[in-house]
Structures are given as structure tokens and as C-alpha cells.
Amino acid sequence: MSTRTSSPTTLGTTESGSPPDEVEQLKLANHYLRVALDQVKEGVIMLDAGPLDGTGPRVLYSNVPIACQVGVEPGKGLRGLHLCDLVGNERDAVALLGALKDAANGGAAECQAQIQTFYSRGSQYCRWRVKALHNSMKRLLNFTITVEPIQNEFSVHTTAQTPASKAEDLEAQNERLRIENLAAMAQGIAHDVNNLLGPITAQLSLVIPQLAKETELAQTLDMVLTAVRRAKQFTTQVVKSAKAKHTIRQPSDVAEIIKETVRLAQAGSNVQVRIHTPPDLQPAMADPVKVTQVLQNLVMNGIQAMPNGGFMDVEARDADIRLGQENHLKPGRYVQVTVRDRGAGISADNMLRLFKESFTTKADGNGIGLTTCKRFIEEHEGIICVESTVNVGTEFRFYLPVASKPVEKPVAPKESRSLQQGAGAVMIVDDEDQIRRVAAWILKRCGYTVYESSSGEAALKTYQSMARAGRPLDLVLMDLTLKGGMGGLETARELWKFDQSAKIIVSSGSVAEEVQLGFLDQGFFAILPKPYEATELSDAVYAAVMAGDAVAA
DSSP states (O other): OOOOOOOGGGOSOOTTOOOHHHHHHHHHHHHHHHHHHHHSSSEEEEEOSOOSSTTOOBEEEEOHHHHHHHTSOTTTTTTTOBGGGSBSSHHHHHHHHHHHHHHHHHSEEEEEEEEEETTTTEEEEEEEEEEEEEOTTOOEEEEEEEEEEOOSGGGOSOTTOOHHHHHHHHHHHHHHHHHHHHHHHHHHHHHHHHHHHHHHHHHHHHHGGGSOTTSHHHHHHHHHHHHHHHHHHHHHHHHHHHTTOOOOOEEEOHHHHHHHHHHHHTTTOSEEEEEEOOTTOOOEEEOHHHHHHHHHHHHHHHHHTOTTOEEEEEEEEEEEEOTTTSTTOOSEEEEEEEEEEOSSOOOHHHHHTTTOTTOOOSTTOOSOHHHHHHHHHHHTTOOEEEEEETTTEEEEEEEEEBOSSOOOOOOOOOOOOOOOOOOSEEEEEOSOHHHHHHHHHHHHHTTOEEEEESSHHHHHHHHHHHHHTTOOOSEEEEESOOSSSSOHHHHHHHHHHHOTTOOEEEEESSOOGGGHHHHHHHTOSEEEESSOOHHHHHHHHHHHHHTTTOOOO
């Protein structure tokens, strides 16, 4: 992780006199603590110090497991709710407040009470372990509660359930929580990966148009940019898959997918991959991103199986499958794709374990690559098969149903163009130094005066001081996820409280398409998903600055 430095707008010491690097270290430690708490099995809730009656203290923090357990968005959590908003009934509220009072006097306490599950309007019986934190003067600071589900008669949602229906209901809840945990984890992964890709994408998209297209450097950098764009597609697909969304299939040109995937996969290797596809190959009904992932996995596996180099083949052909010709495959028309290497091969024992999630022969492998390939192909109503001979090679073969409609012609890529020039004052709010600096570099080249802030608190202070000095900012580019302190949404709301006409573009590495309209409804001018290219950034900022005051607050 790179070392953070304070931006020009936030230099100096804190109110306590601590150097900026100490403050950054505290923020980083706070971030690591939050990540660690999200990994534990139990739900964790932190409360303020009171009151210990009525509706009870407010929630200051909640981790991902407790958010999933009660059915709220992990990113939003339970912050701001009163403790008694979480319990199932008044009796449980009294028991829980009693445990808080005992903890306040003795340091720790425990009780059993139901927790409200917002997605089903039901409740679940849990063990609540309460720990009170005091300062050196024995003044109560806050409470930390761990919440762990337990099974007894109170965990039944309806009195009419049979033992079988109870088990089915519990299994369904467990599966739902598992999916929500995966979704939360995938969203975090997508955010972090897209943050890593952000500076690369922006700088490549800025440099490539300045090079002569026929040079080897331009062609190499263009290949890198294509790979980065593909990686962005993959991170989006990870989030969609974790949320258990249906595969979105469309008529797809398998030959083109093979061509692009092989071009990227074999770059820099000593293996030459030969492609064999007929010119009249039928389109497949498929999700292009998932098929690309399958192909990339198989081709990379083949390359790694041939450390001394050589040739491998990727073929595609039309196949009319009759009843019983391929086990577990319905009769019909398919596109058959074959990936054949000439590596060490797979032993008979390993063949039996090949598609098991926990199996891998690589020292640094996790065993999920082929499992994912199998799942993706089966989602397409196809199958994947493998044949291998030790010291001869391995052949993977998978089938995709033929599409009944032709492939839609892709939109021609935009011609390389210069950045959109503008004028005005823009503040970039992002806790990732590299992303902030690259974005500032691009916008300065476009003619803007740029201010940088690494936190929501610093951004709010800068915005207010600039406005009071008679030099108001024209636009704020706000990262949605800020480590420590105020998040992007909270910061935006504070800015609008100060200035209802504040123009803010929200930027994030994990903004799903289906929730983007929600950000616009909340008052943001636009959404700029990460990683963005230089022209995308300049276009978005220019449109916002030139829009004047015609913004929906």
C-alpha cells in the first residue's frame, strides 16, 4: 500500500497538534479494524453511551454480518437506529436495556432477545453479549455488542410451521445470508480492484492518442488498455454473479470472443495459440463476459501447462447434437469450443477431482477456476468436458446453444480525440492518492483549477472556506467510499446542507447499474464509475460545469 500524503488544501496539524502522518495512520488503522470486523462470524454493533431507557442508545457502527442478518444493505448498515429499533418486542427491549445497565456498572453482561429481521418482518432469537467501555476517569464512552443467533422455540417465525418447514425456512435464510455476504464481499473486491485500475486506465487513455498508431509502443499500450477494460467488465460480472442475478444472454460472436481472448492471454508467453474458426460459424446465445472468462481460464491453464513453450489450439465449430451423443446435453444445435494444449496432462486420480472447488495442483492456486467455468457453462444450458493423457496434453470442450437471431453489429469505437477543455474550480474527493492525483493532472490539463481532499471532513471544510472567501467551487467529484470518518453520501448531504446548489458527481468502483438512477434522484449531477478514461472524466466535468445552476437539488 502506498504511503499517504496530505493534499495542499489539508496541510498542517490537527486540532490536537498531531502531525498529519499520525492522523493518516489512525485512519488506516480504523479502516483495517473495520475490514477485520466484517470478517468475523458474529454480528458486531457499537452504541453511544445512552440513554439507557426509552428507545436506548444509537448505533454508531455495525459490521457486514449483522447487516445481512437483519436484511439491510451492508454499505448502509444500522447506523443511526436506536437499539430498541432492532429488537422484536417490548419484553426484549427491557431485557436488552437491562443488560446495558449491568454492563455499564460491571463492564460486561449478557442476555437473550429477539432481533428484528426487516426483510421478513419476523425475528430471530439471539445471544447478546454487551461490553461497556470506560475512560480512565470511569466515564462511560460506548458499548460494543456481539450478536449470535441461537436456536430454540423463539426462532420460529410462525406457530403453524412443521419441523420440515422449519428446516426449509432455516436453510432458505442461511442461503440468503450466504448470498448477501458474497455480494458484500464481491462489492468490496470490485471497489478495490477498480481503484487499482483507475490510474492505469486514465493515464493510458491520455497517452495512447498522442502516439503514432503504427508504432510498436502504441500497439502494446493499446493491448494493455484493452485488458484493463476487460478487467472492468469482469469486476462488474463478479458483483452480478454474487447477487445471484440471472445470466444475461444475447446472440454472441464466439469467433470474435476467441480472437480477442487469445490475443490477450498469450501476450508475453512462449506459447503460440492457433485459432481455427469457420467463417460461417453460427452465433451462440451467451453472455460474452462469462464466455470470455471461461476461455481465458482454459487458455491460461494450457499456457501454464507448457512452460517450455510450443503450440496449442483453440477451435470452434457448429455441432448438431443428437439424443445421447453427449451426456447431460439436450439434443439441438450448439457451438462447440475446444481448447487443446500439449502439456504434462492430468492424472486419472486428479481427473476425478478436477471440477471440485477445493482441488488444485498449483502451489498458489485456490481451486475455483474450473469450478467457475463449469458453473458458467451450465448457466448457459451447456456442458464442459475434459480429456487428458499424461505427457501428451489436455483437451477441454464446451458447448453453447446456437442463437436464433444474428449478432447485433457493435457500435463503432469512438475516434481518438482530445480532452474537452473548460474552466472553473473543481474539488476531487478521494482517499486513494494515485486516483486523486491522476484525476487532478488530467483536469488541470483541461484548464480547471483543482483542489484535492482525502476525506469527507476535509472536503467540507475546503468547500465552506472557499465559499466564504468569495471563490465558490463549481463542482465536486466525490468518491462514494471514503475510509474512516464521513462516507461519500454523508459528505454530500453535509455539502447540500451548506449549499443547496452544490454540484456533485459521484464516483465509485462498485456502483451497480441498477442503483445509478437512485443517486441521480438524491441530487447528484451524474455518476462516473471507476475506472474511467481521461475523455470520460473531461466530458463529465465539462457537462457539469457548463450546466450552470440548472441542477436538481
